[in-house]
Amino acid sequence: MNKILDVILTNTYSISQLKHRLSLLKNHLLKTLFASKQELILTESESNWLNSLPKDFLSQFNQNNIYKIFEDLEKQITSLKPLIIYLTFEPDDDTLSQIGEKTRQVFGSPRSAGGAGRVILLDIKYNPALIAGASFVWNGLSRDYSLKAKVEERKMVILDSFKKFLR
Amino acid sequence: MNNTEEVGYVTKVRDFLVHLDGFPSIRVNDMVISEKGSRGWVNSIGQNEIEVLMLDEEKITPKKLFKKTLNRLGLNVGNFLLGRAINPLGVPIDGSGLLSKSGVSEILELEQEAPGIESRQFIKQQFLTGITLIDTLIPLGKGQRELVMGDAHSGKTGFLLDLIINQKNTGVICIYASIGKPSVTVRNLIDILKSNGALTYTVVIAASSSEPAPLIYLTPKTALTVAQYFQKQGKDVLLILDDLGTHAKLYREIALLGNKAPGRESYPGDIFYQHAHLLERAGNFLKEYGGGSITALPVIELGLNDFTTIIPTNLMSMTDGHLLFKSSLRAQGQTPAIDISLSVSRVGRQTQDPVSNSLSAKVRQILSEASDLETISRFSSELPPETQLTLRRKDQIIELLKQDPLTPTSKPIQVILLSLPFTSFLKDKNRDFLEKNRRKIIEAFLNNPQLVPITKQIPTLKSDEELIKLLEGAGEVLAKLCQ
Numbered sequence: 001m002n003k004i005l006d007v008i009l010t011n012t013y014s015i016s017q018l019k020h021r022l023s024l025l026k027n028h029l030l031k032t033l034f035a036s037k038q039e040l041i042l043t044e045s046e047s048n049w050l051n052s053l054p055k056d057f058l059s060q061f062n063q064n065n066i067y068k069i070f071e072d073l074e075k076q077i078t079s080l081k082p083l084i085i086y087l088t089f090e091p092d093d094d095t096l097s098q099i100g101e102k103t104r105q106v107f108g109s110p111r112s113a114g115g116a117g118r119v120i121l122l123d124i125k126y127n128p129a130l131i132a133g134a135s136f137v138w139n140g141l142s143r144d145y146s147l148k149a150k151v152e153e154r155k156m157v158i159l160d161s162f163k164k165f166l167r
Numbered sequence: 168m169n170n171t172e173e174v175g176y177v178t179k180v181r182d183f184l185v186h187l188d189g190f191p192s193i194r195v196n197d198m199v200i201s202e203k204g205s206r207g208w209v210n211s212i213g214q215n216e217i218e219v220l221m222l223d224e225e226k227i228t229p230k231k232l233f234k235k236t237l238n239r240l241g242l243n244v245g246n247f248l249l250g251r252a253i254n255p256l257g258v259p260i261d262g263s264g265l266l267s268k269s270g271v272s273e274i275l276e277l278e279q280e281a282p283g284i285e286s287r288q289f290i291k292q293q294f295l296t297g298i299t300l301i302d303t304l305i306p307l308g309k310g311q312r313e314l315v316m317g318d319a320h321s322g323k324t325g326f327l328l329d330l331i332i333n334q335k336n337t338g339v340i341c342i343y344a345s346i347g348k349p350s351v352t353v354r355n356l357i358d359i360l361k362s363n364g365a366l367t368y369t370v371v372i373a374a375s376s377s378e379p380a381p382l383i384y385l386t387p388k389t390a391l392t393v394a395q396y397f398q399k400q401g402k403d404v405l406l407i408l409d410d411l412g413t414h415a416k417l418y419r420e421i422a423l424l425g426n427k428a429p430g431r432e433s434y435p436g437d438i439f440y441q442h443a444h445l446l447e448r449a450g451n452f453l454k455e456y457g458g459g460s461i462t463a464l465p466v467i468e469l470g471l472n473d474f475t476t477i478i479p480t481n482l483m484s485m486t487d488g489h490l491l492f493k494s495s496l497r498a499q500g501q502t503p504a505i506d507i508s509l510s511v512s513r514v515g516r517q518t519q520d521p522v523s524n525s526l527s528a529k530v531r532q533i534l535s536e537a538s539d540l541e542t543i544s545r546f547s548s549e550l551p552p553e554t555q556l557t558l559r560r561k562d563q564i565i566e567l568l569k570q571d572p573l574t575p576t577s578k579p580i581q582v583i584l585l586s587l588p589f590t591s592f593l594k595d596k597n598r599d600f601l602e603k604n605r606r607k608i609i610e611a612f613l614n615n616p617q618l619v620p621i622t623k624q625i626p627t628l629k630s631d632e633e634l635i636k637l638l639e640g641a642g643e644v645l646a647k648l649c650q
Contacts, residue, residue, distance in 0.1 A: 137174055137189075139189070139191060140173055140174060140175055140188070140189030140190050140191045141171050141172070141173060141174070141191065142171065142172045142173070142174040142234070143170060143171050143172075144170055144172075149170060153170075
């Protein structure tokens, strides 16, 4: 089961992306295995991702195990602990990939690279109140590197400097 | 840069009970705060989740972020609390502005383990209430825990207010915890205390019925924390918890919401622990541990005078006696409406002086004899003179024990009043005579130049016989006054 998830996670970086891709894969496999006549409408990036999956990976699924595999995968996903990142903007796929790759390079230890199998998954949250920068939550610990936190930290200094201009 | 904070996300919400993940090093009784500023305190910790009880009202939904605060569940204590009314978190609610935390103030945690046996001493001093019935027949000691129970409208609150007001100029600090009562009741209470000059030595801790259940649940804990602060300064503290029945019901609500297994009357299994854990913090303490005392009076309202239900019986077993109030007695004009035969003080008698002690034994004997004889007397029209005397004495005692609100009686007067039925002056007087002249008699012993020396002599007496003999001399003066 871990192998299936590992393959999916190779170029999947966020929780929402993972959930979306799983549902995509499931629909694709159901259509293929049960010869459904219903057409799947895919975007370019979606079909690119499906095509990028190795053939031997897709051959693991059959009519008897598909529901069980996906049920187990969904259970596994709920137990994953993502790195939560608060950003002031919604990143596009390219930016997300860049952030994801960098995070995995620095903190992850994938099995394919001989590591312990820790693949960092991101949970991107949108918070414009941060003004700029980002804040992170990992395993219940939060670190705020946003401009808002900096302003809060130096609130008195900033207020004092503003007071100079008051008449 | 070290701006690391512990955070967690809501996984489940049930009314004021919130489950959160995250928080790697959180402990029970730590506080957490939502992004909108609503506070909650950690009630229990599971393997992957913590259970938080919310103290402020906010619509909480899953995935919301909570942060751990620097403070644990506690409040700022100091002498500045005297004369003020606060909520269980130490926020003033009396409209008199912010608390002036000048001077030394410290933060004490609400949840504290009760001081052990090594810190306690025997209860030797009587806690004078100024109420004749209590001080003579059911005496309380400083550091005693006495349950006050009774049905609705039996005069419990009035009695408790009297008790506080009567502590004026005694140095006793009074703490009144109003648990889940309507705001208007709390307001009235503060007004009564203020108009009688009793607020200066009193702290009112109140959470009204409209507040979230976890906040009301904390009220007695806060009251005991404040009481312990004053006790550690060597002060005698009177603590009133009004009432623990509401507290138990709220704890039941919290426990049932948290999926704890219900037991008898649907209360959780640890309800006994909750109350015992609180009341254990009261007592009389050695000098090395502050030297003061906490006299705790938990209150419970009974339904139809039934004190055999779980909460009253629990409380009876963890206190050193109880006072049973009855609305039927109050309807008959007896104030305070305490049922003497069903009330008990297991500690107070050891603190009484020998004269009061033997006198109260005598009075109790008369009352019990009379209650036996009353049944017989219903069947016969002609009674022997001894029986008539006993019944008359009982009537006289009951009449003398009546005390109007806000009329404290000093110790010597209490002793004199209860001795009078044994003197020849009252031998042939009936209840009506006393009803008419009780006030006059009290006034005479306080102000009449012929009787004041007797009053002054009371503390030096060694036995009740001596006292009765002394009072025989006052018969003539009294007879003239009561003509």
